[in-house]
Amino acid sequence: MMQQERCGWAMNDTVEQGYHDEEWGVPSRDEYYLFEMLNLEGAQAGLSWRLILNKRAAYKNAFHQFDPNKCAVMTDEELEHIRETAEIVKNKLKIGGVRKNAIAFLKVQAEFGSFANYIWGYSNGEPIINHWTDMAQMPAQNELSQQISKDLKKRGFTFVGPVIIYSYLQAIGMIDDHVITCPFHTENREKLT
Template identity: 55%
Template sequence: MSACLWPGNNPMMQLYHDQEWCRPSHDDSYLFEMLTLEGAQSGLSWNIVLSKREEYKRAFRNFDIVYCSKLSDEELEGIRTQYNVIKHQLKLKSVRSNALAVLKIQLEFGSFSNFLWRYTDFKPIINHWELDGQIPAQTSLSEQISKDLKRRSFKFVGSVTVYSFMQAIGMVDDHVRSCLHHTNNR
């Protein structure tokens, strides 16, 4: 069986592809982590973000949503200068604002997972692409979710970022059909 081509020969990218990408998750902390990392990626490569993932975990206390919601501007500046994270000030501030938005959603829907997964009737969308090049960068569903997130004060959640996020949390399985990790081959 052939695999998806996008991880290349990079061991870190291959590990992410094999163990996480397109695997359904309903854990709010993990969902918040992936939302944060996908937002940090905006304009950068996923490889760069993954290489800084452990620093993000240290800086944001394993993506503790309540902790992140209470970070002051001074604390965010300290994270920017003391940790090997993406230094973009607005991306770092979005961690706090997105954590606050997640907390509101948890009150309304019971969990961030319930809010997100209702868009797909709580089942992953299993695609059957033959080639990596067929995988879209965004869809009408990612556009819909993006608009809803923005309306709820989320930052760095454009349609392309949201589609990558959907792949990251397994709402979408975009492994090529011949990949060992496609849902139908596991």
């Protein structure tokens, strides 16, 4: 039997390992989580995911635990205060993007009943389980992430390019990109339960 080992990107850091083992590739329909991950993936643009994970608590604290209702009504002064004081990435556009995304997120919720209904509708409610043998096979984006990215931009979201959205789909478990030898691949998880 082949020895099972975590995906290579989550081998060196306990924060990344925890995220990899407990969240990455695990289907979520929780509205707060969906909103949080959308914004954290956007914050990560051009930076490392480890950096964002290490600042995650500060992000949650600054942005009302990623409650879209509260984020949608944040004032310019509040956003500037966050930029000056919070232990997060200081990019003004990314910080303002949380409010912009919250407004768009609430509109999607109103139209579809929930953001989960909207986003999971792209995969008919089912996770897409890939069977990579090596992380090098994993794409940075695909047709689905391009399609969703285009629609999110039309709906007023920001920091939602196709590469960011591909990472987002992995984060919310709509795409399982664990390598097949990883004990946290969907099919291996199922054997453990």
